[in-house]
Amino acid sequence: MKDLSALIQENGAVQDRSIYWDEDIYELEQERIFARSWLFLTHESQIPLPGDFVTTRMGEDEVIVSRHSDGSLQAYLNSCPHRGNQVCYAEMGNAKSFTCAYHGWAFGTDGKLTNVPLEGDTYYSDINKDRFGMQSVAQIDSFRGLIFATFDAGAPSLNEWLGDMGWYLDSFMDVPGGTELLGPSMKSILDCNWKVTVENFIGDGYHVGWAHAAALDAIKSPLSFMKGNAAFDPKDNGGIQVATRGGHGMGIIWDMAAALHVNPAYHEWLEYRGAQVREKQGERAEKLLKGHWNASIFPNCSFLHGTNTFKHWQPRGPRSIEVVTWTLVEKEMPQELKEYLAVMMMMTFGTAGMLETDDGENMEGCTGSNRGWMTRQGKIYSGMGQINEGPNSEWPGIVNEGFVAETSYRGFYRTWADMMSGKSWEEMARGDGRRSIKEVA
Ligand code: FES
Ligand SMILES: [Fe+2]
Incomplete structure (x- = not known):
């Protein structure tokens, strides 16, 4: 196996390609990540x-x-x-x-x-x-209805594990009646490494206007303005990207929670619920509730708040995953709204969803190209936005002002590297994903 300490470099911004392909690295992930994490x-x-x-x-x-x-x-x-x-x-x-x-x-x-x-x-x-x-x-x-478990008796509590991610989740999960997953789940197999999907959902706002250009055009929703990156304005990059402690993270586009939907019922629901959330949790929580999120909970669970998608990426060897997908809704939503959101989720990020198939092909490509021995000797890069991120007075975690960045990628890979090197929980608590490049320098 390659030198473990060299697999992730430059504060999480460089990944060795072998981590998406090699059997021995995958086996070590089972022991050091999946047998320890919540x-x-x-x-x-x-x-x-x-x-x-x-x-x-x-x-x-x-x-x-x-x-x-x-x-x-x-x-x-x-x-x-x-x-x-x-x-x-x-x-x-x-x-x-x-x-x-x-x-x-x-x-x-x-x-x-x-x-x-x-x-x-x-x-x-x-x-x-x-x-x-x-x-x-x-x-x-x-946590707010989401059930987690760990095989490690010495692991910190679930609340500690989620840390600031729990605070972010509360904005849309700590609501009267709580949330529910509409099942049964949809399942499909993708020939890709599990980390490729997690890193995409952890906040890849970069690919949305490009990889999903045709789908965004076809849907004719308020989010269609992003197609082809033509409308991207760096001065009005309306959102944030966040890496929280423990490798969790997200990208949020402000005011876009319902942006893939043409049905006004969801917009009305967000106004109704937003007022209650503001009353109980404050203005920041309301802003989060009304934003569209790409998010991942370390190590292999992701969701899209706004597009009501909840995914569990189950590894099946280093080059295959089973994707399990549900619709995530609030229990108190009217039945017709739940049914509408379930149909929209299927059309977008269900097994045959328009955006899901865009992503799937790219995810398989990112893994499959490493079949070549020479290709596999190289590195890939997630250095975007390093000089624009850091602790933020308003939002917990390492924050990039603007949703197109790779801040959350780096947080994920720093935690991945910490766990793969066998660090104790105490060592990880002292040094986990709160480092921005400014603090490291
Ligand atoms: S009862 Fe014998 S294998 Fe289960
Ligand atoms: Fe996507």
Whole structure:
């Protein structure tokens, strides 16, 4: 493997191409990133009742996430401790228990082993069932309905992990009634490295007018002004890009939350909700609520506030991901508005969405070109806006005034590099993504 400390350079602005291709780097990511980070599992709205469950992945590990009979959230490896068989094959449902198809061991909705066929006749009751439950995650918690878990008992709390990102999320998630994911999810396979999708959603405002020019034109929405970059005005670059501690980040275009929508109902909803958010959380929160966000939560979960898209990028080896997509809405929205937003999400960022297919082709290209050995020896660059970013009196994190920048890319890759080098939580807390180039210099 290449020298780990050389994979990310220049304060996060240079990436070695091998990180998008090499098997050994991918395996190390499973151990040092996915086995330690808080990872998105599902939303509470997907498992509201006792016995409700979904199956998902934490890195490459299959897990069952369930609402236990006592109402608690549980998550455990979807693999039978007897001979290792996958226990649950359904994507979601409601169950009183899970029974392995191979020899019939049965587990409760907390993952504990409850029944062993022929226990007295074959084991002579010499089996301690407490020892053989499905392996639980080390910590599980939810933030405004989003459920996360980590395999690392020593990881900081979910609130600490999200840090300033939690503050930003509150502007549109800490609302009366909360939010929900409309499912079932859409799923597709993309032949790209998982980081390519995360970095795009973390705030790539640069590609929007270019890669999506035709789609923006076809949609004929208020956002169409961005097509072809013709209307870009550097003096009125209306938004921000942010890298928060822990590798999270976003790009926000002010006043554009509903800009992909032609239906006035969503604009009216934002006015109605905006007044309440201003009252409770202040003017900054209202501004955030009315902005359009590209955002990623480290390591592999992204969303678009405004286009109501929520995505989980599940790695399937270094060159493939499964994309899982839901529509993210507020629970209190009128049913007709929810249905409209779900259709718009499908048309834009659903599996066959106009903008999704633009992105997918580029993401596969960014990964696939590294097939060439010589190509793979090189570097790629995300240095845009380094001299324009820094701590900001109004917004937490490292902030670039203007939404077209690569500030949030650099924050993501600094955290990625910290975790890949095996730093302790204490070391990362001291030095994580709050560094701008001005502070490093
Ligand atoms: S492998 Fe599950 S009961 Fe044997
Ligand atoms: Fe895009």
